[in-house]
Amino acid sequence: MNVVPSGGVERLSGWGRTSPVWCSVSDVAGAEGVRSVVSAVGARGVVARGVGRSYGDAAQNSGGDVVRLTGDGIALDPESGVVRVDAGVTLDALLRVVVPKGWFVPVTPGTRFVTVGGAIAADVHGKNHHRDGSFGGSVRSMDVVLASGEQVTVSPSSDADLFWATVGGMGLTGVIVAASVQLIPVTSSRMLVSTRRFDGLDALMASMVERDAAFRYSVAWVDATVSGRRLGRGVVTWGEHASPTDLSGRAASDPLGYAPSQRIGVPGVVGSVGVVRRWNAAAFSEAWFRNAPVRRDGEVQSIPAFFHPLDGVANWNRVYGRRGFVQYQFVVPDESADTVRAVLERVVASRPADFLNVLKRFGPAGEGMLSFPMPGWTLTLDLPVVDGLNPLLHELDDLVLGAGGRVYLAKDAQTTPSMIAASYPRLNEWRTVRDRVDPNRVFHSDLARRLEL
Ligand SMILES: Cc1cc2nc3c(=O)[nH]c(=O)nc-3n(C[C@H](O)[C@H](O)[C@H](O)COP(=O)(O)OP(=O)(O)OC[C@H]3O[C@@H](n4cnc5c(N)ncnc54)[C@H](O)[C@@H]3O)c2cc1C
The missing domain is CATH 3.40.462 (Vanillyl-alcohol Oxidase; Chain A, domain 3)
Structure with a gap:
């Protein structure tokens, strides 16, 4: 049964429309907004949501809170092709800015209507995986708001464990508010x-x-x-x-x-x-x-x-x-x-x-x-x-x-939980990092509950 929270209540589901649930949704532009939701969160916890292109229940939190990021900052260094981008920016919006300047996203899934935050949290892959790997491999650093409300900047060389637990971590280690991503050069669109x-x-x-x-x-x-x-x-x-x-x-x-x-x-x-x-x-x-x-x-x-x-x-x-x-x-x-x-x-x-x-x-x-x-x-x-x-x-x-x-x-x-436990060999390593940054499970989603992550 769905618990209906008070506040900005919305019925959310994934792209597959299989299990819609009621969530208390806050649209926030950046770290301050995330922090205020996190500090007041109830027992059902909170999860970030991009534009809901994951198919199942990863970006919903039945009876709990959801933060949707609305920041639209895009700052491209035209020399290096590194772009600093707010996590709520979609690849659609990013491509409209960077392609005319001769740059392309390092990885795009089969839809450009995904956010940078969602692309990192799912570590999305595209048609170039055999050559270039997945999205997280091109993230140079990211700013993450943790369960404590603290904002940290993590990279492959600064708290690498938290960085690689957040890449593909389905929003369960913290809320990504911005990232620096290495783009690839192109000479035509x-x-x-x-x-x-x-x-x-x-x-x-x-x-x-x-x-x-x-x-x-x-x-x-x-x-x-x-x-x-x-x-x-x-x-x-x-x-x-x-x-x-x-x-x-x-x-x-x-x-x-x-x-x-x-x-x-x-x-x-x-x-x-x-x-x-x-x-x-x-x-x-x-x-x-x-x-x-x-x-x-x-x-x-x-x-x-x-x-x-x-x-x-x-x-x-x-x-x-x-x-x-x-x-x-x-x-x-x-x-x-x-x-x-x-x-x-x-x-x-x-x-x-x-x-x-x-x-x-x-x-x-x-x-x-x-x-x-x-x-x-x-x-x-x-x-x-x-x-x-x-x-x-x-x-x-x-x-x-x-x-x-x-x-x-x-x-x-x-x-099922047993399928995930048996097939993701680094699950316990990930749990150790998650427990370090979120011991009380502030970050929660229906997916996390269903799969006992
Ligand atoms: C038509 C279509 C084609 C697709 N093709 C591919 C494909 O080729 N390859 C592929 O890998 N995927 C593919 N996908 C799946 C999609 O790329 C991923 O599910 C992606 O995560 C969706 O991004 P989103 O912004 O909609 O995130 P949401 O669906 O809203 O959220 C997905 C996950 O990311 C987390 N999250 C979102 N924003 C943040 C944030 N700021 N901080 C922390 N966590 C966050 C959420 O908590 C959730 O766990 C496809 C989806 C569709 C609909």
């Missing part, structure tokens, strides 16, 4: 893209093993509606930042021009009924596959088209209807690559209406104690909530755990 289509999973995965080293970015869409020989058929795209000489026409005259357009939205009425069903997931997947080129090189795409295709449709999460959906994302080590096939077989056999499935090869793990990536394969499946989904997800957990893998906290809505 366009991408040069290479595409290949494959009729089955083995050929698709082999192509990623073979070609990933030659490209900074790569990702695959795989079909989870077909079985047999065609299981896991899909489309791989690789990309690089284009240089001005790759461009023609209007793009060539303004190589760093960057102004993503406004978005169309999914109407509320769709949200109440949902439009994704088994038959249209299969039809969509078939059309997506057939429309992809078998082989295409040198295609010029915009940053939003390459990195953030879903951002073109606001509130697309409503298409799954009132019960919402779970995004199941796991990683398994290279030697357990067969688990990708085993999971797809299980999902196809149970036939949920699933069409957004992304496969990616990770490079080396970063240093975040609770960071998700490890070298190997990560598969992401969007599964609408239907009766019987939970037993399926627990079966998948068993497959993943047996393969030496784990699930991603920023996406999770259903796993």
Whole structure:
């Protein structure tokens, strides 16, 4: 049962819309505001929230407090490409400032509507993980308000333990209020893209093993509606930042021009009924596959088209209807690559209406104690909530755990404390740091309670 606190009460959920709860929400611009919420916090504690793009219950705190950061400071050093940025700034806002000046974020997830604070707290990964690692690896320092109200600046060389417990720490060590992040230089706002289509999973995965080293970015869409020989058929795209000489026409005259357009939205009425069903997931997947080129090189795409295709449709999460959906994302080590096939077989056999499935090869793990990536394969499946989904997800957990893998906290809505304890080998090290800075568990979220973090 949800306890309804007094104050600025809002019903919050993650992007999957699975477990909405009432929270007392404070919008604060910076450290002072955070401190005043933390000093008056009640028994249910407080957690930071960015823009709620984590899928499950990480950025909500049923019956307790939530602080949403609204600071919008962005200060770029145009020589070094280090940007000092308030934690509530979204990558969308940051890109609009830095791309025209020849800089790009070191890592972007599949949406640019995430905050810097959320990107650090989940240690997000992108299409360049095999080359550049995850977001935390580019954070030079960050300012964090602790449970005591004290503000500290931490970096890989100053209280490194707290720094790496906060990178990927899901908001449970303190509230990040600002960070300095190393950007990467670019000479254009366009991408040069290479595409290949494959009729089955083995050929698709082999192509990623073979070609990933030659490209900074790569990702695959795989079909989870077909079985047999065609299981896991899909489309791989690789990309690089284009240089001005790759461009023609209007793009060539303004190589760093960057102004993503406004978005169309999914109407509320769709949200109440949902439009994704088994038959249209299969039809969509078939059309997506057939429309992809078998082989295409040198295609010029915009940053939003390459990195953030879903951002073109606001509130697309409503298409799954009132019960919402779970995004199941796991990683398994290279030697357990067969688990990708085993999971797809299980999902196809149970036939949920699933069409957004992304496969990616990770490079080396970063240093975040609770960071998700490890070298190997990560598969992401969007599964609408239907009766019987939970037993399926627990079966998948068993497959993943047996393969030496784990699930991603920023996406999770259903796993168990034992799964997390068994698959995050540095959990106790992280707990030691968390207990040092927050012995009374001021920072709390529904995820933390559910998974007994
Ligand atoms: C369409 C889509 C595509 C995505 N693709 C990817 C992807 O490719 N790779 C990937 O890694 N992730 C991906 N994600 C997940 C997303 O990047 C992460 O969940 C990210 O953390 C969301 O940021 P947010 O600002 O919305 O944070 P929220 O969802 O609001 O919060 C996420 C976590 O961060 C903590 N947090 C937020 N702000 C702060 C702060 N200032 N201080 C301390 N803790 C804080 C919260 O407490 C919570 O635990 C995707 C999500 C969507 C919707």
